[in-house]
Amino acid sequence: MDRGVNYHPRWVSGLRWTARVWSVVSVVLLLGFIIGEGIHLSGPKEWIGFALFPIGISVGMVLAWRHERLGGAITVGSLLAFYVLYFATTGAPPKGWAWLVFAAPGFLFLLSSL
Numbered sequence: 001m002d003r004g005v006n007y008h009p010r011w012v013s014g015l016r017w018t019a020r021v022w023s024v025v026s027v028v029l030l031l032g033f034i035i036g037e038g039i040h041l042s043g044p045k046e047w048i049g050f051a052l053f054p055i056g057i058s059v060g061m062v063l064a065w066r067h068e069r070l071g072g073a074i075t076v077g078s079l080l081a082f083y084v085l086y087f088a089t090t091g092a093p094p095k096g097w098a099w100l101v102f103a104a105p106g107f108l109f110l111l112s113s114l
Contacts, residue, residue, distance in 0.1 A: 016108075019068075026057075026103070027062065053078060057075045057102065060075030061075050064106065068110070072106045072108075072109030075107075078103075079099065
């Protein structure tokens with residue numbers, strides 16, 4: 001059976017669409033939080049943090065629809081950089097699981113790109 005150049009196992013397609021749907025939900029919810037709460041940033045550390053999360057992860061997820069590996073890497077890289085910045089400025093990691101849940105599509109995009 002000739003599977004062609006674009007053949008992917010069913011689980012890869014399912015993983016890809018899970019990442020896509022989850023990314024839309026994440027980006028919409030993050031936009032809702034930004035619009036609802038407004039942006040109140042007081043210094044360069046907060047602006048850099050905001051550029052990483054939610055902006056960096058959102059840009060990565062949007063880009064991942066077309067370029068999974070690059071977009072996934074931007075999402076995961078932004079999340080990791082946000083964690084490093086947060087830890088460096090507060091001495092503790094961000095509390096809660098929501099940070100990872102919002103950025104999880106980036107990991108799925110990376111996995112499906114393999």
